[in-house]
Amino acid sequence: GPRESDKLHDLAKVTKDISPDHRLTTDYGVKQTTHDDWLKVASSDKTGPLLLEDPLGREKIMRFDHERIPERVVHARGSGAFGKFKLLEPIPELTMAGVLTDTSRETPVFVRFSTVLGSRGSADTVRDVRGFATKFYTKEGNWDIVGNNIPVFFIQDAIKFPDVIHAGKPEPHNEVPQAQSAHNNFWDFQFNHTEATHMFMWTMSDRAIPRSFRMMQGFGVNTFTLINSKGERHFAKFHWTPELGVHSLVWDEALKISGQDPDFHRKDLWEAIANGVYPKWKFGIQVIPEADENKFDFDILDATKVWPEDLVPVRYIGEMELNRNPDEFFTQVEQIAFCTSHVVPGIGFSDDPLLQGRNFSYFDTQISRLGVNFQELPINRPVCPVMNFNRDGALRHTITRGTVNYWPNRYGAVPPATLDEGGYLEYAERVAGIKARMRSAKFKDHFSQAQLFYNSLSPIEKAHLTNALAFELDHCEDPLVYSRMAQRLADIDFSLAKEVHSRIGGDPPSETNRRPNHGKKAPNLSQFDFPPSNPTIASRRV
Numbered sequence: 001g002p003r004e005s006d007k008l009h010d011l012a013k014v015t016k017d018i019s020p021d022h023r024l025t026t027d028y029g030v031k032q033t034t035h036d037d038w039l040k041v042a043s044s045d046k047t048g049p050l051l052l053e054d055p056l057g058r059e060k061i062m063r064f065d066h067e068r069i070p071e072r073v074v075h076a077r078g079s080g081a082f083g084k085f086k087l088l089e090p091i092p093e094l095t096m097a098g099v100l101t102d103t104s105r106e107t108p109v110f111v112r113f114s115t116v117l118g119s120r121g122s123a124d125t126v127r128d129v130r131g132f133a134t135k136f137y138t139k140e141g142n143w144d145i146v147g148n149n150i151p152v153f154f155i156q157d158a159i160k161f162p163d164v165i166h167a168g169k170p171e172p173h174n175e176v177p178q179a180q181s182a183h184n185n186f187w188d189f190q191f192n193h194t195e196a197t198h199m200f201m202w203t204m205s206d207r208a209i210p211r212s213f214r215m216m217q218g219f220g221v222n223t224f225t226l227i228n229s230k231g232e233r234h235f236a237k238f239h240w241t242p243e244l245g246v247h248s249l250v251w252d253e254a255l256k257i258s259g260q261d262p263d264f265h266r267k268d269l270w271e272a273i274a275n276g277v278y279p280k281w282k283f284g285i286q287v288i289p290e291a292d293e294n295k296f297d298f299d300i301l302d303a304t305k306v307w308p309e310d311l312v313p314v315r316y317i318g319e320m321e322l323n324r325n326p327d328e329f330f331t332q333v334e335q336i337a338f339c340t341s342h343v344v345p346g347i348g349f350s351d352d353p354l355l356q357g358r359n360f361s362y363f364d365t366q367i368s369r370l371g372v373n374f375q376e377l378p379i380n381r382p383v384c385p386v387m388n389f390n391r392d393g394a395l396r397h398t399i400t401r402g403t404v405n406y407w408p409n410r411y412g413a414v415p416p417a418t419l420d421e422g423g424y425l426e427y428a429e430r431v432a433g434i435k436a437r438m439r440s441a442k443f444k445d446h447f448s449q450a451q452l453f454y455n456s457l458s459p460i461e462k463a464h465l466t467n468a469l470a471f472e473l474d475h476c477e478d479p480l481v482y483s484r485m486a487q488r489l490a491d492i493d494f495s496l497a498k499e500v501h502s503r504i505g506g507d508p509p510s511e512t513n514r515r516p517n518h519g520k521k522a523p524n525l526s527q528f529d530f531p532p533s534n535p536t537i538a539s540r541r542v
């Protein structure tokens with residue numbers, strides 16, 4: 001039965017089912033006698049001009065004229081579903097978050113999967129990063145993990161985000177080509193930003209052409225923190241691991257499917273859920289105690305680095321199942337608004353300079369995409385009570401009764417919550433320094449983990465990656481761009497650089513000054529090295 005914490009129960013209050021019992025009305029509720037004819041000047045056998053006075057005709061056309069809202073500036077193409085999160089192993093020693101300590105709860109979730117660079121109508125199976133964004137409707141408010149299917153990112157500092165996205169989106173003069181095929185600007189950016197090297201290796205790997213949304217990992221990417229009831233803090237990374245295992249298309253399939261069935265991933269998710277084959281993910285955490293922050297040869301706040309699992313194992317503590325398709329795409333999948341800044345007591349941020357910028361960006365972009373009252377939309381509204389003196393703004397529809405809208409007031413109305421009542425407490429982090437535009441010293445190593453990733457791949461994955469690099473670089477017209485990239489690959493592996501160069505031409509990579517490959521590997525960076533999926537479930541594919 002419906003419970004107070006159940007998002008579906010909450011949505012039911014604003015959900016209407018169409019039925020033959022309903023009669024056509026205007027938006028102001030007056031019944032109408034036609035769907036079909038505009039009010040006109042008419043004689044017995046002929047009609048004249050349409051009358052502007054017709055409220056039905058005008059309403060129908062004007063509502064239609066304004067149906068489109070701006071698509072997301074990135075991740076415009078996506079699909080989503082409802083589901084539930086179940087905690088299996090409570091972690092009160094790490095966090096006081098109810099969603100991660102109370103095993104009796106079933107927390108409703110909505111997940112949106114997406115490509116990054118294509119527009120809303122673009123194809124599903126292009127080579128691109130996939131978004132994996134989860135909204136947990138917890139009893140203490142919404143918690144969003146706005147992640148990707150690749151554990152690292154192109155840039156270290158949020159101020160680079162407009163640059164990396166501009167370079168990947170269609171070129172400004174002619175809007176050609178659609179981002180995902182390689183082109184001069186994309187690779188020019190990669191060359192000029194050595195920090196992107198690790199990430200472009202992932203995006204040229206099979207990870208960037210997933211077989212299904214149901215067969216992808218999800219990663220929070222950025223470093224978050226967990227705070228326990230004693231006020232102790234740990235650094236944390238969040239992981240989703242699919243029960244079906246991680247699978248990819250091969251490039252030839254991806255190309256053909258893009259043309260023949262551009263909705264391939266959207267349909268796959270929809271049909272699996274409609275047929276009761278609910279996709280599931282294990283939820284895992286990697287945790288580093290605050291005292292160990294500086295014990296690694298990489299900076300744990302650098303989003304271009306993984307925390308290798310042989311150093312920091314993943315601990316699986318929960319499970320998510322997606323079990324219900326949306327009722328209406330626009331009001332749910334399109335209007336859902338994720339923000340990295342949505343965290344609940346017991347979960348906090350870190351000084352990761354990418355995360356810090358994201359915390360500003362999502363809220364800001366939702367204001368132009370959906371309007372300042374976006375959190376009031378049914379899909380975004382928390383399932384717990386919301387009360388404050390924020391007010392007005394376009395499309396405000398919550399009605400707050402009372403005669404004061406400020407604090408403190410003579411009634412003592414809307415006092416802040418105490419900690420016992422669940423008030424959010426910012427961690428008292430000690431911060432000292434000068435104002436400066438800089439990055440921490442360990443952020444400057446841009447190649448070690450790119451090499452770690454390459455070395456960890458199986459031979460067939462290396463072959464696919466080599467093919468992908470050759471294919472994408474071959475689409476650059478500018479010899480400067482592709483020649484320099486072959487040289488860059490020599491910093492990862494010289495035989496890789498030579499092989500790619502042999503296929504694309506340009507200046508040969510030079511062996512002098514290249515970075516040697518010491519052959520270091522890490523577990524679980526290869527898809528084939530991945531913990532095997534449950535075979536009985538894998539065979540239940542639709």
Ligand code: HEM
Binds near residue numbers: 074132147153357366
């Ligand atoms: C959208 C992930 C970095 C700005 C998204 C979405 C995902 C995502 C999954 C789609 C959300 C949805 O389905 O509605 C990530 C990850 C990042 C990253 C994993 C790196 C760790 C950034 C950075 C910025 C940024 C650095 C800006 C400084 C945006 C914006 C949107 C977006 C503006 C559109 C939001 C909307 O209109 O709803 N991101 N992103 N992202 N991201 Fe990021």
